[in-house]
Amino acid sequence: MIWNSIEEKAEALDFARPLDVHKWSDFPEVNAAVDALWLELKIDPEFGGNKRLKKKHIKVVVLDLYAAWLSHPDYYVSVFRDANRYGPGGRYNALHISFLTVAVVDVLERGAYVEVHPGYNDRLTGKSAISRIRATDKLISLIKIIIKFLKLRLVNTLILNASSLKTEKSPRWTTRIRLKRYGCGSSCDPITSCSIKRKSRSQTRMISMFWASTRKPTS
DSSP, X not given: OOOSSHHHHHHXXXXXXXXXXXXXXXXXXXXXXXXXXXXXXXXXXXXXXXHHHHHHHHHHHHXXXXXXXXXXXXXXXXXXXXXXXXXXXXXXXXXTOOTHHHHHHHHHHHTTSEEEEOOEEETTTTEEEOEEEEEOHHHHHHHHHHHHXXXXXXXXXHHHHOTTSOOXXXXXXXXXXXXXXXXXXXXXXXXXXXXXXXXXXHHHHHHHHHHHHHSOOOO
């Protein structure tokens, strides 16, 4: 991002909020986005280690970046880079969010998935600022593609296999009705706003089987 003056930059970076570590989602769309990122980021030699913990922290950061982008594309998220902030008694540590958050931000930056503006602490002037991060177009595009792809696959599966729902009028009309019956409008964002309401055991099994069929067997 290029600004015309220091004042303009300061004003832009002030449009921010703290990282919300309370956000969580087990939607397939979110997990698929995290899996896709993990496949790329794990190759980074500076990002080795515990897979479960790293994917957990990737999800926390990416989910909140996406939520901030949905609020406003210019919205920044402020993140502490001081290890003491993640220590015992800290806000993040109480929620089992560790200093690994900083490593995730760094590897996302190296992959061009996040824009980072480092904070500072000037002891002479007493002024300081927390680091700011924001999702890049590359990250938003990845999430959008996954949401669209999986939503279409889910809708097609429901249409083809939900025997309890009758085919009426036209495929386009039928698709809209099925989405509404499952509590998910055509413009719904499954990551941040809605959950699919499963109305029978057979439909629950069908959705579970659909998602299981999309997973590659582990070696």
